[in-house]
Amino acid sequence: MVHKQPRMPTWSRPKGRAKIEDVAREAKVSSATVSRVLNHPAIVRQELRDKVARAIAKLSYTRDSAGRALKSGRTRTIGAIVPTLGLSIFADGIEALQNRLSESGYTLLIANAQYDQQRELQEMRSLLERGIDGVVLVGDSHSLELRTLIRQASVPVITTYVSKASKGMPAIGIDNEVATRELTRYLLDIGHVSFGIIANVPPSNDRSRARLEGVQKSLAQAGIDLKSTQVIKADHSLGQGRSAFRQLMTDHPEVTAVICTTDSLAIGAIAEARKLGFKVPQSLSITGFDDIELAGQVDPPLTTISVPAGEIGRGAADYLINAISGLSIPKSIQLPYRLIMRGSTAPPPPSRTRKNSHAKPIRNR
Amino acid sequence: MVHKQPRMPTWSRPKGRAKIEDVAREAKVSSATVSRVLNHPAIVRQELRDKVARAIAKLSYTRDSAGRALKSGRTRTIGAIVPTLGLSIFADGIEALQNRLSESGYTLLIANAQYDQQRELQEMRSLLERGIDGVVLVGDSHSLELRTLIRQASVPVITTYVSKASKGMPAIGIDNEVATRELTRYLLDIGHVSFGIIANVPPSNDRSRARLEGVQKSLAQAGIDLKSTQVIKADHSLGQGRSAFRQLMTDHPEVTAVICTTDSLAIGAIAEARKLGFKVPQSLSITGFDDIELAGQVDPPLTTISVPAGEIGRGAADYLINAISGLSIPKSIQLPYRLIMRGSTAPPPPSRTRKNSHAKPIRNR
DNA sequence: TTGTAAGCGTTATCAA
């Protein structure tokens, strides 16, 4: 005998979720008391507190954050816009950011802008409409419109992976330019005089630009000339690293040190170098930037600059949480990078050191 | 002469944001009309529509989603909980998910659970409290409590990177077990009889387990015995791939094919193999799984299974958006994987083929 | 210490 299933009402309200009134009724107190138990437990009598707690457990009540946000003007939500999640350096930062926020009861709204300022603006609008309490950006190339939007919303903001506040926006990260200066200095010190650079320069990538400038300035300071063909532009893929390397070495066989602005490019370059028969580091030094997981595992392991992505993420979280609660920390936070010297760099072959190089004499002292 | 700055009120409300009433006043219509222009423009007269539009532009008004959510019970927000963002396969999926959601006016709340069911549960509570309209999970190992929570909230859910609905939860992804079966079949077909497996088995990683089972079943079917020492457990890091490989080859020098359950492990294994003097693929074949960017760039390029992370992310978004609007698509979506044959695999050296192997005769048919 | 009630910004129902 087939029984008919008890039929659901044609359209039952999607949420059978308990509300604060239900808890109040169950505990025989007012809804205000329930709210107080939730938000300021100290000011309610132990006995009632327990009753309310039991009622909450029984109904497995959770606050509806919409009502809460409407009343308080706070969403306990932070937004982040990154260029992409496809680069582990950003993914790692976001992961750390989320972990820290979660500990403090915040949730993370995330968006990616694909290095497109127009998209960034649009995502920001969407985030702002959601009423985020704070926002995390990357880098310091942002449209004026974006800045205006943030200022008008008077939402705390911090930008990451760079170290200097730009146009009043606080930052947390490393000084990319100083980092490549040190790296270049190191290569100069061990005797290199003929350089090639593989730089990822998608539009609006200020970090990469700073890295490139660090190298250029350091070389200029050492009186070493750099032809424009010694700087190859690429995106950040391994494949581009390979082809850029090939082009570089075709045009400039005299090069003994190849500086890449990301590890991916460097790893691509190493792969291609090996294929082309270069001995790294004996005849050719190659460096990266970021210190991704792979950097220490390739053969030879990559000399690179380590970027503290986790610390950046955590620091951004802490900064915003403080800023939201009124403790404004207006200054930028400069984090230390580390020059990691591994096996991909060595002094140039004897025949190629300064003595018999074509480098001009040192100009700037 | 120093003028005092006009002093801000001790505590000004953080938002100078225009509300719907302001727009209404500016346009000399009722707030209801403004709302209608925003939500059902068709039913309001052209003239008023324009007036309202102008007022909106003038005040640069945007809806406050808290009020909206409170009224409508919808937040236009999707939550996602991934094990980690540190694996590019997940980062890529999330990126695609976010892009697709963004196109449809949704924003993405993200959390990571670090392969910890307890954390997953806690993050889910937080997400649910935020009133998400749908949720994306990874894999099919989830605590009963989590399932219950989701069911009670009656929030649409989809799990990803697996292909079969488990306990009523729809899924989108590939069939990991079938994939490694095909991969193993391929290795058998080209003559391998002695296998080693490097498997990442963090707690609750069902994908990895399925991959491992696929290999085991395929080998069992071919009548090939697998000692427990031929299966090395590891996490998913490159370094672990290296050490696992070393251990494997120490215990089982007869192995001619090493199957790794992730590309990272395989790349680590290749690096170590090279260091130890193995010739890949001439004397040893190595395979991965995921087809990360690097897989095609290492030397030799890695034979692997390609997982369509982007498609998974987009598919999950589409699924949820449909489910939210009532078009329930109850079935799981099985996406095709691809076996990518590259240079890291080849027939075993002649001396090691079946003829003179120690493999038992085929049992199962 | 607790309860009552107003109001946060929006949308939808009902009347006009």
Added chain:
DNA sequence: TTGATAACGCTTACAA
């Protein structure tokens, strides 16, 4: 076609 108004669930003066 438009306007007035009542919720939505929560927090917080203000009263008791």
